[in-house]
Amino acid sequence: MKFVIAPDSFKGGLTAKEAAEVIADGIKRVYPDAEYVLVPMADGGEGTVQSLIDATNGRKVTARVHNPLNKLVTAEYGLLGNSKTAVIEMAAASGLQFVDENTANPLITTTYGTGELVKDALNHGVEKIIIGIGGSATVDGGAGLAQALGARLLDADNREIGLGGGALKDLAQIDFTHLDSRLKKVTIQVASDVTNPLTGKDGAAAVFGPQKGADEKMVDMLDKNLHHYAQKIVECGGADVEEIAGAGAAGGLGAGLVAFTGAIMKRGVELVIEATQLRKKAIGADYVFTGEGGIDFQTKFGKTPYGVAQATKKVAPDAPVIVLAGNIGKGVDELYSSTAIDAIFATPEGAKPLKQALIDAPADIARTAENVARLIKASS
Known part of the structure; x- marks a missing residue:
């Protein structure tokens, strides 16, 4: 099984590389022998x-x-x-x-x-x-x-x-x-x-x-x-x-x-996709994980998760694209209608102040990734 993990940073909490690593750590609790391809992403802005x-x-x-x-x-x-x-x-x-x-x-x-x-x-x-x-x-x-x-x-x-x-x-x-x-x-x-x-x-x-x-x-x-x-x-x-x-x-x-x-x-995310050779790395993927600190209807206007979804679907059309986000805002239904993003999960465990959410982000993101992986395994 091949997992491609290509998130943006979770601002204030994790760099894109750190986010990719904790997502992989969570999935590995369920699929320790799978192939993991980590591709830190960005959309042209800070980071x-x-x-x-x-x-x-x-x-x-x-x-x-x-x-x-x-x-x-x-x-x-x-x-x-x-x-x-x-x-x-x-x-x-x-x-x-x-x-x-x-x-x-x-x-x-x-x-x-x-x-x-x-x-x-x-x-x-x-x-x-x-x-x-x-x-x-x-x-x-x-x-x-x-x-x-x-x-x-x-x-x-x-x-x-x-x-x-x-x-x-x-x-x-x-x-x-x-x-x-x-x-x-x-x-x-x-x-x-x-x-x-x-x-x-x-x-x-x-x-x-x-x-x-x-x-x-x-x-x-x-x-x-x-x-x-x-x-x-x-x-x-x-x-x-x-x-x-x-x-x-x-x-x-x-x-x-x-x-x-x-x-x-x-577009910034397209330049990053080209520079990281994301499409090439996603060939043969079974699942694609992406994400960032927040996601809402604006994500389809050039933000990382949407760009990753569109790019990977072109080379691995049957690989579900799963988004992990620190906060899910309004209008995410519009992202599902694009057929590029298959599922969106919020990562914080329980209600908590922002300061604590940032501290807990690594553990919460890993746990959410693990839970998604358990669902994948149960459904296969």
Whole structure:
């Protein structure tokens, strides 16, 4: 019997690798001699680097980069087991954790450090870079990233403009000629489920600006600046990124990555499925276990359990997909109607405060997995 175990992290409790291990431990109490394939998963958000490192026997790399306030910090990213693929969470360099209510200011915060992480990955000779772009503190359209990678963003006096979304109003021309030439030799994929355009009522400034410290006046200014920026990109020979789906992700970093690196936008969970070779590993599976901290109707919009179910059903259509979750929310019936997910089980044993539930998570998840395995055995 072959069990494929491919969960996301249980946030606050277990990493994806730890969750996979405790699920396997529970099933082994019933099927000690079965084949177990553990594939830690993620959906492109927080924890993606760790999950892909764990799934591919990769390693972490550290680099000194500039945070959103242009101060030097140490940030981490991952090199996968083949050493040819880097996985970067932009928040590691440009995330909200670097600002507080007093310093959050998207007029000055920059993605320069994310560009430095990309450059460091290029220095390691990678052929592919996966970038997760959630949790940013910026609304600069990826201009800082472009500057770190060699693009020259110039004002009317042919001087470099400043950093941050506020400086984009001064942009007169963009010189692409000094962009790092190695970008042409790598594939860059952006893990994001955000479909917002760069500008307008659904754009980066209007939707995400307030989360990063922008008041109403700032939002209007940033939106105008991003529109100006997008026009200058086109005028200076770049791609038209203003209206593409996902351009507004991470304060417009999606637009900058497409315009300056030729990046391709993809669903985060699909990128992780490809990087971990989940489909290949699931061939011949008898049962698939997945899960994460919470599951509800939104899970079908790119979350890990739904992505795992869809991917594994393509190669092992008769293998039931079983989801374990710390909390089951509203609308899970919609997941059953997809025919991809076969059963959903809550893992906490009894009602308990959240703090205690997190402490008990390893034992509770293992026990739930064991109980499901006992049901499988009784039914076979």
